[in-house]
Structure formats: structure tokens, C-alpha cells
Amino acid sequence: MGAHLARRYITETETEPDPAKPFGFDPEFGFNERKEREMVASQAQMNLAQVPVLQRDYCAHHLIKLMKCKRDNWPNFLACKHERHDWDYCEHQDYVMRMKEYERERRLQMRKKRVEEAQAA
Amino acid sequence: MAAVGFRNWARALSRGKQPGFSALLSQVRAASGPSKGMLPGPYPKTPEERAAAAKKYNMRAEDYEPIPDHGEGYGDYPQLPDRSQHERDPWYSWDHPDLRRNWGEPIHWDFDMFIRNRVDTSPSPVDWHTMCKHLFGFIGFMMLMFYLGEKFPSYQPVAPKQYPYSSLHLERGGDPEKQPEERERTNVAGSKAKSAAEERHAEGERP
Numbered sequence: 001m002g003a004h005l006a007r008r009y010i011t012e013t014e015t016e017p018d019p020a021k022p023f024g025f026d027p028e029f030g031f032n033e034r035k036e037r038e039m040v041a042s043q044a045q046m047n048l049a050q051v052p053v054l055q056r057d058y059c060a061h062h063l064i065k066l067m068k069c070k071r072d073n074w075p076n077f078l079a080c081k082h083e084r085h086d087w088d089y090c091e092h093q094d095y096v097m098r099m100k101e102y103e104r105e106r107r108l109q110m111r112k113k114r115v116e117e118a119q120a121a
Numbered sequence: 122m123a124a125v126g127f128r129n130w131a132r133a134l135s136r137g138k139q140p141g142f143s144a145l146l147s148q149v150r151a152a153s154g155p156s157k158g159m160l161p162g163p164y165p166k167t168p169e170e171r172a173a174a175a176k177k178y179n180m181r182a183e184d185y186e187p188i189p190d191h192g193e194g195y196g197d198y199p200q201l202p203d204r205s206q207h208e209r210d211p212w213y214s215w216d217h218p219d220l221r222r223n224w225g226e227p228i229h230w231d232f233d234m235f236i237r238n239r240v241d242t243s244p245s246p247v248d249w250h251t252m253c254k255h256l257f258g259f260i261g262f263m264m265l266m267f268y269l270g271e272k273f274p275s276y277q278p279v280a281p282k283q284y285p286y287s288s289l290h291l292e293r294g295g296d297p298e299k300q301p302e303e304r305e306r307t308n309v310a311g312s313k314a315k316s317a318a319e320e321r322h323a324e325g326e327r328p
Contacts, residue, residue, distance in 0.1 A: 002275075005273075005275060009273050019276055019279065019280060019281055037283070037285070039286070043286060043291065043292070053289060053292050053293065056284065056285070056289055056292060057282065057284055057285070058283070058285060094282075095279065098279035098280045098281075098282065098283075099278065099279050099280075101280035102279050102280045103278075
């Protein structure tokens with residue numbers, strides 16, 4: 001917890017990735033096959049459901065299902081556990097992928113540094 | 122009070138030397154105020170005038186000191202120390218406990234300012250320079266820390282969140298004609314296995 005901050009600011013200032021900057025490596029590099037993320041809910045559907053802009057991510061179809069369930073079951077606020085869990089699980093997967101992407105970027109940076117040092121030597 | 126004033130007015134009108142309205146303006150004063158001898162007088166110049174003024178204000182002659190005359194018109198009113206009522210003993214049994222004053226005590230010129238609801242001249246627990254050091258030291262330290270927080274922000278070790286449709290170009294109010302081309306969003310390795318797992322999970326609890 002916080003080791004990345006120590007790496008970024010003190011020990012490995014060149015290789016630790018900065019999340020504010022875009023990650024420069026090719027997304028397919030190092031993978032045999034990688035397909036594009038698919039977006040299930042269309043823009044029209046998200047507009048009709050009035051999903052807030054910041055929640056129009058790759059889990060928006062689960063969110064729309066959850067909103068519909070809540071709307072149908074009001075005032076029973078305990079009703080939509082399954083839909084809420086589906087949405088939460090999708091968001092969790094998304095966050096885990098973000099963590100993996102960060103680590104991938106960090107390892108590629110370190111590899112790049114090793115390659116450059118090997119070439120310089 | 123009105124009846125007394127009316128009688129005075131009638132008497133003055135019948136007996137006054139000047140005719141008409143001016144007769145009403147002279148010497149018509151209610152008996153409820155201080156008598157002539159109790160009011161402040163001109164600045165005392167001789168020691169006898171000083172002694173008389175001290176007696177009038179119920180002070181000892183050696184304590185009495187009139188306000189220095191620079192033309193403001195204080196007359197012979199005494200110069201009392203500029204200390205508010207907060208500084209007086211709270212445990213002594215004053216005649217007027219709220220005002221912390223005894224009957225007959227000479228009243229400061231700014232007494233209404235020095236009551237306990239208003240200006241407080243009591244000394245602060247810490248002296249001025251220590252107070253300044255503490256305050257500006259704290260503010261300076263906080264500014265330094267906020268500056269360092271801007272220079273070296275704290276964040277979670279995650280990549281930025283990915284949004285569909287060219288990171289919501291239209292939803293954020295972008296021009297429909299110009300589409301910014303960013304790199305495509307890709308799934309983590311093993312996408313096929315992952316979507317199968319997702320399906321299994323989605324159907325896991327429902328029949």
C-alpha cells in the first residue's frame with residue numbers, strides 16, 4: 001500500500017508509470033490474441049435511460065438493468081440484490097483490469113530500461 | 122413628567138421677561154436628572170477647583186486627575202484607567218455584580234464600551250509575538266504541505282478508467298463531425314476465457 005508512490009518519487013523515478021500521462025506501449029504487445037472490449041449498451045439506450053455521463057462505461061448495461069429493477073420494485077429497496085451484484089462485479093473486474101494495465105505498463109517500462117542499458121553496455 | 126413640564130411652561134410664560142416663545146426655552150429642566158452641582162464643569166485651573174471637582178466625582182483629591190484639555194470639551198471629567206470590567210475581580214461582592222461596580226464609584230468616560238458584553242482589555246494568555254509566531258507558523262506549514270501535495274500527488278496504482286465511444290466524445294459535447302482517433306480499448310489477455318467465466322457467473326445464481 002503506497003509502495004508505488006515510494007517507487008515513483010524516490011527509488012525508480014524513470015520507470016514508474018504516471019497515470020496522468022497516456023500509456024505509450026502497443027496494447028497488443030506481448031499477447032497472442034487480444035480482442036477489443038465490447039460495449040453492450042448503445043449510446044441511444046444510455047441516453048434513454050438517462051445514465052450519468054461518468055457512469056457510461058463498459059458496465060453500463062448492468063447499471064441500466066439495475067435502474068430498471070429499482071424503478072419497478074420501489075419502495076422495496078432490498079429487492080435488486082442480484083442486479084446490484086452483477087453491476088458491482090462488472091465494476092470490480094474493470095478495476096482489476098486497470099490494476100493489471102498499470103502493472104503491465106510498469107513492467108514494460110522496466111524492460112525498456114533494461115534493453116537500453118544492455119544496448120549501451 | 123409631562124405635567125411638571127406643562128406647569129413649568131405655564132409659569133415661565135406668565136413670569137418670563139422675554140415675550141413669546143423664547144420664554145419657554147430658558148431654565149426648563151425636569152427634576153429627574155442630576156442637579157446643577159452634579160453636572161461636569163469647566164476644566165479646573167486652581168487647586169481649590171480641583172478639590173471641589175474631586176469631591177463632586179466622589180474621588181480622593183490625590184487620585185483625581187482631569188482629562189488633559191486639548192480642546193475636545195471633556196471639562197473637569199476625571200481620567201480613569203482604560204481597563205474594561207472584565208479585568209475586575211469576579212469573586213468580590215460588587216453592589217452591581219453584572220457591571221462589577223460599586224455604588225458611587227466614578228464612571229469611566231467609555232464605561233458603556235467597557236462593560237462585559239463589549240470591549241475586553243484583559244491580557245491574553247500568550248504575548249503578541251508568540252501568538253504571531255504560532256499563527257503564521259501554522260499557516261505557513263499548511264501552505265507548504267498543500268504545495269507538496271500538489272507537486273507529489275498520491276494516487277492508486279491503477280491505469281486511467283476507459284470509456285467507450287471514443288471516451289464519450291459525443292456525450293461530453295464534442296463536435297459530431299470531428300472524431301478523435303484514440304487507440305482501441307482492449308481486454309486483458311485470455312479474453313475468451315474471461316467472457317466464458319462471466320457467463321458462468323451471470324447464470325450461476327439464476328436457474
